[in-house]
Amino acid sequence: MGKSVYQSPKYYQLAMTPSRILTFAPLFLCLAVLPHSAAFAKEKNLRLERVVILMRHGIKRPNNDPPLPAGLTDQAWPAWTVPPASLTPHGEQAIARIAEFDRLTYKSLLGPACPPAGAVHIVADTDQRTIRTAEIYAGTAFKGCGLQVEHAGEGHTDARFSPFNADVVSPPLDRKALIDEALPSGGMASIDKAHQSDYALLSEVLNLKSQPGCQADKVCSLTDMPSVLDVSGRDPKVSGALKIASSLSQILMLEYANGFPMNKVGWGKVSEKQITALSALHAEEFRLIARPKAVATYASGALLKDVETALFDPEASPYTLLVGHDGNIAYVGGALALHWQAQGFAADDPPPGGALIFELWRDSAGQEFVRVRFRSPSLDQMRYLTPLESKASVRIPIPLCGKKAECGAAEFRGLIP
Numbered sequence: 001m002g003k004s005v006y007q008s009p010k011y012y013q014l015a016m017t018p019s020r021i022l023t024f025a026p027l028f029l030c031l032a033v034l035p036h037s038a039a040f041a042k043e044k045n046l047r048l049e050r051v052v053i054l055m056r057h058g059i060k061r062p063n064n065d066p067p068l069p070a071g072l073t074d075q076a077w078p079a080w081t082v083p084p085a086s087l088t089p090h091g092e093q094a095i096a097r098i099a100e101f102d103r104l105t106y107k108s109l110l111g112p113a114c115p116p117a118g119a120v121h122i123v124a125d126t127d128q129r130t131i132r133t134a135e136i137y138a139g140t141a142f143k144g145c146g147l148q149v150e151h152a153g154e155g156h157t158d159a160r161f162s163p164f165n166a167d168v169v170s171p172p173l174d175r176k177a178l179i180d181e182a183l184p185s186g187g188m189a190s191i192d193k194a195h196q197s198d199y200a201l202l203s204e205v206l207n208l209k210s211q212p213g214c215q216a217d218k219v220c221s222l223t224d225m226p227s228v229l230d231v232s233g234r235d236p237k238v239s240g241a242l243k244i245a246s247s248l249s250q251i252l253m254l255e256y257a258n259g260f261p262m263n264k265v266g267w268g269k270v271s272e273k274q275i276t277a278l279s280a281l282h283a284e285e286f287r288l289i290a291r292p293k294a295v296a297t298y299a300s301g302a303l304l305k306d307v308e309t310a311l312f313d314p315e316a317s318p319y320t321l322l323v324g325h326d327g328n329i330a331y332v333g334g335a336l337a338l339h340w341q342a343q344g345f346a347a348d349d350p351p352p353g354g355a356l357i358f359e360l361w362r363d364s365a366g367q368e369f370v371r372v373r374f375r376s377p378s379l380d381q382m383r384y385l386t387p388l389e390s391k392a393s394v395r396i397p398i399p400l401c402g403k404k405a406e407c408g409a410a411e412f413r414g415l416i417p
Helices: 020-022 027-033 036-041 091-103 128-141 175-182 189-192 196-207 212-219 241-257 272-290 293-299 299-312 326-336 381-382 408-415
Strands: 002-004 047-056 120-122 150-151 228-230 238-239 319-324 355-362 368-375 391-394 406-408
Touching: 002 326, 020 238, 027 326, 047 120, 047 212, 047 299, 047 326, 091 128, 120 128, 128 150, 128 319, 189 241, 196 241, 196 272, 196 355, 196 391, 238 272, 241 272, 272 326, 272 381, 272 408, 293 299, 293 326, 299 319, 299 326, 319 326, 326 355, 368 408, 406 408
Parallel strands: 047 319, 120 150, 120 319
Antiparallel strands: 002 150, 047 355, 228 238, 355 368, 368 391, 368 406
């Protein structure tokens, strides 16, 4: 099991970001945040006992170079300063803002100084972006404490975070159950129809009408590429218009969140409002391939067992951070029927740095129960590196507990696959 120790990042000053935002961010954070744990503790004499955070890594460069396959656009993509799929310097600073917020929010549990040995457990998946996210978080929330990040070694496979990796054995997919749950009566054609306006906008962003495929193959719009849900493999996959549109919506979001000038975000053809609306495409893809029970129950199983252990094992750390990917959050969301919406994003779209947070509380009678929150910076807070406010963390219902906002400990454990 690999371990890494946080090293202070080099902070990069973007031209569009006033230096005072970074200089005074901790002060503004203290003024802006009212820690919910302290407020809740006064309610019914509750005591917060455990916190488990399942978080997506921070802002990264798109995974591929070029970000989309050749032939979809002939426009020059913006230049990034890190390799594909890597956490960016701007992303490091955005994670630091998140860590400051969480540290203040859970001060009542963590105390004012370095936590004692074993009080905090941080685990990351094996990609650079997840490991570095965890390192930045550890070094900001627990500055000077020498806290180590646990991971299986960069480039190796951790089945908890990558349940469908080629070297991980997984059960066969229940194709009928997935299709019955995921697809409306009109099939993928009805989904394409519902997103026609999004496809039209993204076709203009890509300038598809000017691409060779328009003349040669009459593919002049994403609407000319019917979407397909493929359930023939171990895990479902989407291709065609929805896949391209989902990927491009993420690319535009990353360009905006990373602070690129607006004339470089989607080649100057999209607004912040449109980027927010387009994130529904990414959520739609996850609704089809990650949230159905036929996928989510297995794919979330190992991480949810980690959540269960961290919440209820007497030997576990009171504060646990698991740093993975948007898919991990979508799998867990599907398995537990959880729904959320971060500011600047569509419903159920997991933003960079967004997290499902599981809290274990005890009341004055000794009864334990679980509350779930979704915590994320807004899209603009990512872009401008401003501190998170109290509304960045929102309690969400647990529908499988009878639509209650909290779940008895035994009842919650019964929900875990």
